[in-house]
Amino acid sequence: MEPLTQRSLRDLRDAVRSGEVSAREVAQAHLNRIAEAEPSVSALLAVTADDALTQADAVDLARSRGDAIGALAGVPIALKDVICTRGVATTCGSRILSGWKPPYDATVTARLRAAGAVMLGKANCDEFAMGSSTENSAYGPTRNPWNLACVPGGSSGGSAAAVAVGEVAGSLGSDTGGSIRQPAALCGIVGLKPTYGRVSRFGLVAYASSLDQIGPMARSVEDAALLLDAIAGLDPLDATSVDAPPFRAESAMRGDIRGLRIGVPTEFMGDGVDGPVASAVRAAVEALCALGATAEECSLPTARHSLATYYILAPAEASSNLARYDGVRFGVRAAGGFGHAGMTEASREAGFGAETKQRILVGTYALSAGYYDAYYLQAQKVRTLIRRDFDAAFKRFDVLVTPTSPTVAFGIGERSDDPLAMKLADVCTLPANMAGIPGVSIPCGMDRGLPIGLQIMGRSFDEETTLRAAHAYEQATHWHTLRPEVAC
Amino acid sequence: MPGTQVETRYVGSIGMEVHAELLTESKMFCGCRNAFGGEPNTRCCPVCLGLPGSLPVANRLAVELVVRAALALNCAISPIAKFDRKNYFYPDLPKGYQISQYDQPIGSGGWLDIESEAGPRRVHIRRVHLEEDTGKLMHLPTGDSAVDYNRSGVPLMEIVTEFPPDMSSADEARAYLVKLRAILTCIGVSDGKMEQGSLRCEPNISVRPEGSAAFGTKTEIKNLNSFRAVHRGVQHELARQVALLRRGDRVAQETRGWNEARGETVLQRVKEVEQEYRYFPEPDLMPVHIDDARVGLIRARLPELPDAARVRLVDQYGLSPAEADLLTQTAAWTAYFERAAGLCGNARATANWMMGELARLLNAANLEIEQCKAGPEALADLLAMVENGRISGKMAKGVWEAAFETGEAPAAIAARQGEQISDADALGAVLDSVIAAQPDVWQALCAGDEKKLTFMVGQIMKQTRGKANPGEVNRLLRERMAGGAQ
Amino acid sequence: MPLTLDDVRRVANLARLELTDDEAAVQLRRINELMERFESLRELDVEGIEPTAHSAPLHNVLREDAARPSLPRDEALSGAPDAREGCFAVPLILEAS
Numbered sequence A: 001m002e003p004l005t006q007r008s009l010r011d012l013r014d015a016v017r018s019g020e021v022s023a024r025e026v027a028q029a030h031l032n033r034i035a036e037a038e039p040s041v042s043a044l045l046a047v048t049a050d051d052a053l054t055q056a057d058a059v060d061l062a063r064s065r066g067d068a069i070g071a072l073a074g075v076p077i078a079l080k081d082v083i084c085t086r087g088v089a090t091t092c093g094s095r096i097l098s099g100w101k102p103p104y105d106a107t108v109t110a111r112l113r114a115a116g117a118v119m120l121g122k123a124n125c126d127e128f129a130m131g132s133s134t135e136n137s138a139y140g141p142t143r144n145p146w147n148l149a150c151v152p153g154g155s156s157g158g159s160a161a162a163v164a165v166g167e168v169a170g171s172l173g174s175d176t177g178g179s180i181r182q183p184a185a186l187c188g189i190v191g192l193k194p195t196y197g198r199v200s201r202f203g204l205v206a207y208a209s210s211l212d213q214i215g216p217m218a219r220s221v222e223d224a225a226l227l228l229d230a231i232a233g234l235d236p237l238d239a240t241s242v243d244a245p246p247f248r249a250e251s252a253m254r255g256d257i258r259g260l261r262i263g264v265p266t267e268f269m270g271d272g273v274d275g276p277v278a279s280a281v282r283a284a285v286e287a288l289c290a291l292g293a294t295a296e297e298c299s300l301p302t303a304r305h306s307l308a309t310y311y312i313l314a315p316a317e318a319s320s321n322l323a324r325y326d327g328v329r330f331g332v333r334a335a336g337g338f339g340h341a342g343m344t345e346a347s348r349e350a351g352f353g354a355e356t357k358q359r360i361l362v363g364t365y366a367l368s369a370g371y372y373d374a375y376y377l378q379a380q381k382v383r384t385l386i387r388r389d390f391d392a393a394f395k396r397f398d399v400l401v402t403p404t405s406p407t408v409a410f411g412i413g414e415r416s417d418d419p420l421a422m423k424l425a426d427v428c429t430l431p432a433n434m435a436g437i438p439g440v441s442i443p444c445g446m447d448r449g450l451p452i453g454l455q456i457m458g459r460s461f462d463e464e465t466t467l468r469a470a471h472a473y474e475q476a477t478h479w480h481t482l483r484p485e486v487a488c
Numbered sequence B: 001m002p003g004t005q006v007e008t009r010y011v012g013s014i015g016m017e018v019h020a021e022l023l024t025e026s027k028m029f030c031g032c033r034n035a036f037g038g039e040p041n042t043r044c045c046p047v048c049l050g051l052p053g054s055l056p057v058a059n060r061l062a063v064e065l066v067v068r069a070a071l072a073l074n075c076a077i078s079p080i081a082k083f084d085r086k087n088y089f090y091p092d093l094p095k096g097y098q099i100s101q102y103d104q105p106i107g108s109g110g111w112l113d114i115e116s117e118a119g120p121r122r123v124h125i126r127r128v129h130l131e132e133d134t135g136k137l138m139h140l141p142t143g144d145s146a147v148d149y150n151r152s153g154v155p156l157m158e159i160v161t162e163f164p165p166d167m168s169s170a171d172e173a174r175a176y177l178v179k180l181r182a183i184l185t186c187i188g189v190s191d192g193k194m195e196q197g198s199l200r201c202e203p204n205i206s207v208r209p210e211g212s213a214a215f216g217t218k219t220e221i222k223n224l225n226s227f228r229a230v231h232r233g234v235q236h237e238l239a240r241q242v243a244l245l246r247r248g249d250r251v252a253q254e255t256r257g258w259n260e261a262r263g264e265t266v267l268q269r270v271k272e273v274e275q276e277y278r279y280f281p282e283p284d285l286m287p288v289h290i291d292d293a294r295v296g297l298i299r300a301r302l303p304e305l306p307d308a309a310r311v312r313l314v315d316q317y318g319l320s321p322a323e324a325d326l327l328t329q330t331a332a333w334t335a336y337f338e339r340a341a342g343l344c345g346n347a348r349a350t351a352n353w354m355m356g357e358l359a360r361l362l363n364a365a366n367l368e369i370e371q372c373k374a375g376p377e378a379l380a381d382l383l384a385m386v387e388n389g390r391i392s393g394k395m396a397k398g399v400w401e402a403a404f405e406t407g408e409a410p411a412a413i414a415a416r417q418g419e420q421i422s423d424a425d426a427l428g429a430v431l432d433s434v435i436a437a438q439p440d441v442w443q444a445l446c447a448g449d450e451k452k453l454t455f456m457v458g459q460i461m462k463q464t465r466g467k468a469n470p471g472e473v474n475r476l477l478r479e480r481m482a483g484g485a486q
Numbered sequence C: 001m002p003l004t005l006d007d008v009r010r011v012a013n014l015a016r017l018e019l020t021d022d023e024a025a026v027q028l029r030r031i032n033e034l035m036e037r038f039e040s041l042r043e044l045d046v047e048g049i050e051p052t053a054h055s056a057p058l059h060n061v062l063r064e065d066a067a068r069p070s071l072p073r074d075e076a077l078s079g080a081p082d083a084r085e086g087c088f089a090v091p092l093i094l095e096a097s
C-alpha cells in the first residue's frame, strides 16, 4: 500500500474519518518523514511534534466518542512562518523576530485548528516573504527536493518543499507577487493564490498589505481546494476581506470544461521565457483544448509594467509595515546605540537582512517628499491600467493561461548577486497580484529533471472556474503524480 | 534719537490644533475598552500593540461622532473619506505610523463664532479628521522610559483652524477653546476633560509688525491643560516673541512647552526641517462613503447647540449674554440650569447661585458639574426655602455647602441646623426683651434716628443666633415704631 | 535620475536604518539598477487615470462600537525585550516627540 506520506490530503482525511488509520498514526508517519527529509531540504523552521500529537489524539478521541470531527480532521499541515501561531515561534525568516511567540492565532490558523488539521511545523521562507528563492531566510536556505543544489523558489519555498517531499499533505503560503505559485511551480506541486479578499489576512505578518494573500499548497488541485474551503470567507477582523459567495471545493472538482474560453497572453510567452517552459505551456493549452476548451492568443499590453509597479508599491507598503520592528514590544533588541533612537537603529540594523533593507529603502524613497507623485502615485495609476487590461481580457475569456515561472528552478547562489535576475522570476505571477485575481500553478512538464509550472488565472472570486480548469488538466495528465526522490 | 521714534506695534496670529478623544466604548480599531487611567497595559491587544499580523477595523461610532462634530462646526462632509498612514518613529506609536486622515478628512471648511473683549469674531476651521491616539510615556527611576499602551488606539478627533489665522489674542484663543469644548460636550462626542488630556490644544503663534503682510515665524505650544494655561501660555508667548523682535532677534521655529509653575513657555524642540511623514492611503482600511441621507440623519439628531441655547436663555429667562455664555459652557451646565430654574420658578436666583456658589465650590473641589452630588433638584429646593423665608440667604450658603459635600437634601440639612424664625409672636417676644434692655436706643430710633435700626436688628440676630428672618424683623420693628413709642 | 549616496543616507535615516559605509554603497548600486529598470513606468501616460490603492472593491467596512476582552497583561508583555513595572521599558528617549 502507498505510504501515508505519499497519500493525498483527501485520502488521509477520509482514512482518518473512516477509522482506517488513526490521526496519531498519520501524524507520526509524517513526523518520521520530517526527521528523514529535513536534513536534505530544510523546509521547516520549527517542528511542533508534541503539539501535533496532542492535536491528533484529540481527533482520535473525538472520533472514538462519535463526536463531530472537522472537515480536515487529522490532516497534517505546515504553515509558512509569516502566519501567526499562538505560543509557537513565528519568525518570518527574520533575525529580528527570532523566538517571538505571538499571543494570538491568525484567522487561518484558527480555522485550520477548528477544522481539525494537525499542524506539524512552521515553514521556512524569504525574510518577511521578500524574495523568490528562500535564500533570504535568516535561518538558511531551503533546498529544492528535485535537485538539492537548486532553490525551491520563494518566498514560500519551505511550504512548497515540505509538501513536495511528503513531510505534510498540504501547507499554507502567502503570495504578494507570486510567492505561492512560483515555488509551487519550481517544486512540482499545486499552489493557489486566491482572489484578494477571499482569505483573511488577520495574523499574516504584512509585507505589502494591498497585495498579500494567503493560499493553499498541495499535491493536487483537489487537495488545494479542500484547504481553501477551510480557510476562505469573510473575517470581521480583516477589513479587506470580502463577503463573496462561498467557495465550494466539490463544485470546482466537476471536471467538465467544454466551452471554456482560454486566453493566452502573448506577453508571457516571449523573451525571457525558456524554450522548454514555453513548449510545455503550449502543450498544456492543447491538452485543455482537447478537453473541449477553446484557446486564443490575446494581449495584456500594460502587464509588462507589473514588475516596475510591484517594485514601487510593495516596498512602499513594506517600508511602513516594517516600521513596527523597533525593539520595543516584541522581537530582538540589539545592544549598542545610544538612547531609544539608537536602540531602534541598532536593532533594525542587526535584525533585518540586506534584501529587506533594500525594499525598506526603495519604499521610503518612493513615498518621500518630491518622489511620491513620480513613483508611488504613478505606480498606483499604472495598477489601474493593468487591472483594466485584465477586465477587458476577462470579457472575452474565462481563464488566462501562462507559464508560472519563465524558467525552472535555478541554482542556489546563482542569482544572489543579481537581484534583478532574481526579480524576473516573478514576471508571470506579479500581474495577478496587481489585478487582485486568483491564479493557480500546476505541474505541466519537466525540464532537465526539474518541474515546470502552468499558471491559470481567473476572474475575481471565480476560483471555481480557475480550479475546474486546473483539475481537468490534472486529471488528463500525469505530471502531478511525479515525486522527487529525496535521500532517505 | 531712539527715544523719539515711535515704537513698532506688533499683531499676533494664532492658529489652533485641538485633539479630542471620542466618547466611545471601544478603541478606534480594536475592541479594547476606551477608558482613562487604570493599571498600565491592561487594555491592550495585538491590534493596539501593533503586533505583527494584526489588522485594524474602524469603529463605526467614531466615524459618526466626527461627522456629528464636523456638522456642529459648520463643516462640509466629505462624501468619500479615507484613512492614511502618517509614518514616524516614536516609542509611544506602536506601528511606526499613525492611522490618520490626510487629503480626504471627514469634515472641512467650517467655523465657529466667539465673543471676546475685542467683540464677536468668526474663527474658520480648515478640517476635522479622525485618527488614533498614541500610548503614554513614563519615566523609570533608572532613567529609562516606560510605555503604557492603554491609550494607544483610542479614537481621536483633530480640529485644525484655517490659515491665515482668525485669532490674534490670548482672549480669543481661550474663547475659541471654551466655545469648542462647549460644542463638543454638548453633542456628546467628547467629555472635554483638559486635565485628563481627553481634550488637548496646541496653539501655534506668530507675531508681525502691524501693517506687514508677511506672517512671522511661528512656534507651537504644548502641555496646556486648562483654559487658564491656554490664556497665560498664549499671552506669554506673544510677549516673548515681541520682545525678541524688539531686541532685533529672530523667532525660531520651535515647539515650546508651557511650564505652569514658572508661568512661561520653555523650549522643547527646534524644528529645523519639516518632519517627513510619507503619508499614503492606509491599505488595511477601505474608504468610508458618507451619503447625503446619512449626513441628513446625523444633522437632524444634533441637539440644540450652545449658540442657540445661549440665545434662547437670554430670551426665555432674561439673562445677560455673558450669563448665558457661562450657563451654556457645557451641555451639563445648561441642563442643570434649566432643570433647577424650571423647578423653583426663579431663573434669576438660579443663575446667580450657579455662577456664584456652585461654580466656586466646583472649582475648589476640582469637579465637573456632572460629578456634583447636589443636583438641580437640590438647588431648586434650596432656592425655594430662601424665597419662602424658611432660611436666610446666609444660612442657605451653609446648607448648600453641606449638600454639595454630602448630597443630603437641603431641607433635611436646614431642619437639623434649625430653620429661620419668622413667627411674629416669637420674634415679638425677642423684640420686647431687646427694647427692654436698650430703652435709650429704642427712644432714639423712634425719634427718627434711622441709623439705630441696624443696631436693633443686630441685637435681635444675636439673641436668635442668626435664625431670625431679617425681613420679618424689619417689618416688625417698623410696625412697632409706627405704633408709636408707647 | 540615479540616486546619490546622500539620498540613500537620507532615506535610511527616515527609515531608522543605520547602514555601514559598505552597506550604503552596495544598496546604492542595487537600488539604482532597479530604479533604472523602472524608468519606463514614469513615461506611461496616466492622464486622467484614478490610482488604485486597494485591491478589493469595498467601502464602509466598519465594526460596531463594542468592547471585547483585552490580552492579560503578562501576555501583552510576553514578547517585550525589556518589561518592567507592567510597562514596556525603553532606553532614555533623547528625541522629543
Ligand SMILES: [Mg+2]
Residues within 6 Å of the ligand: B100, B131, B158
Ligand atoms: Mg494629529
Ligand SMILES: [Zn+2]
Residues within 6 Å of the ligand: B027, B030, B031, B032, B043, B044, B045, B046, B047, B048, B049, B153, C070
Ligand atoms: Zn486593542
